[in-house]
Amino acid sequence: QLQLVESGGGLVQPGGSLRLSCAASGFTLDYYAIGWFRQAPGKEREGVSCISFSSDRSAYYVDSVKGRFTISRDNAKNTVYLQMNSLKPEDTAVYYCAAQFYGSTCKVHEYGYWGQGTQVTVSS
Numbered sequence: 001q002l003q004l005v006e007s008g009g010g011l012v013q014p015g016g017s018l019r020l021s022c023a024a025s026g027f028t029l030d031y032y033a034i035g036w037f038r039q040a041p042g043k044e045r046e047g048v049s050c051i052s053f054s055s056d057r058s059a060y061y062v063d064s065v066k067g068r069f070t071i072s073r074d075n076a077k078n079t080v081y082l083q084m085n086s087l088k089p090e091d092t093a094v095y096y097c098a099a100q101f102y103g104s105t106c107k108v109h110e111y112g113y114w115g116q117g118t119q120v121t122v123s124s
Contacts (some may be wrong), residue, residue: 002026002113006097009118012087016122020082022097022115029053033103034073034080035111038093038120048095049082050106060106064090087122095120 008020021100022034034048049071059071070083080097095118098111 004082004097004099004113004115006095006115006118009120011096011121011123013124014088014122016087017083017085018087018120020095020118020120022080022082022083022101024078024080027099028072028075029078029080029099030075032099032101032113033105035072035098035100035106036071036080036082036100037096037108037111038091039096039117040093043093045108047106047108050103051080052104053102054104058104062106069098080091084120087120088098089122091120092122093120094118 001027005011005023031053033052036048037045038048039045051071054102068086097114097115100111
C-alpha cells in the first residue's frame with residue numbers, strides 16, 4: 001500500500017526553523033516527483049516546493065519561500081525533506097507532501113498520492 005507520512009510540524013516563533021519530513025512506504029521515490037503543499041484556513045492549497053524525479057533533482061519554490069525553504073530528497077531513505085528557515089506568521093498552514101509519478105510540476109491537481117498533513121504554526 002502506497003503511503004506518505006509527514007512529520008516535523010509544530011509551533012515555532014517568527015524567525016525560527018523547522019524541518020519537515022515525508023517518509024514513503026509501499027513504493028520507491030526514485031520515479032516520483034515529490035511536492036510540499038500547504039493550505040491555510042480559508043485559502044486554496046498551494047504548491048510550496050517540489051522536486052523532480054530526474055537525476056538533476058530540479059526544484060521549484062513558490063516566490064514567497066525562495067531563499068528561506070530548501071527541499072531535498074534522500075532516495076536511500078525514501079524520504080523527502082523541507083527545511084524551513086526564517087519562518088513568518090504567514091507560513092502558518094497544514095503542510096502536505098504528495099507524489100507524482102514521473103512528475104516535474106508543482107500543480108496540486110497533478111499529484112495523486114497525498115499524506116495526511118502536518119500543522120505548522122508560526123506565532124509569538
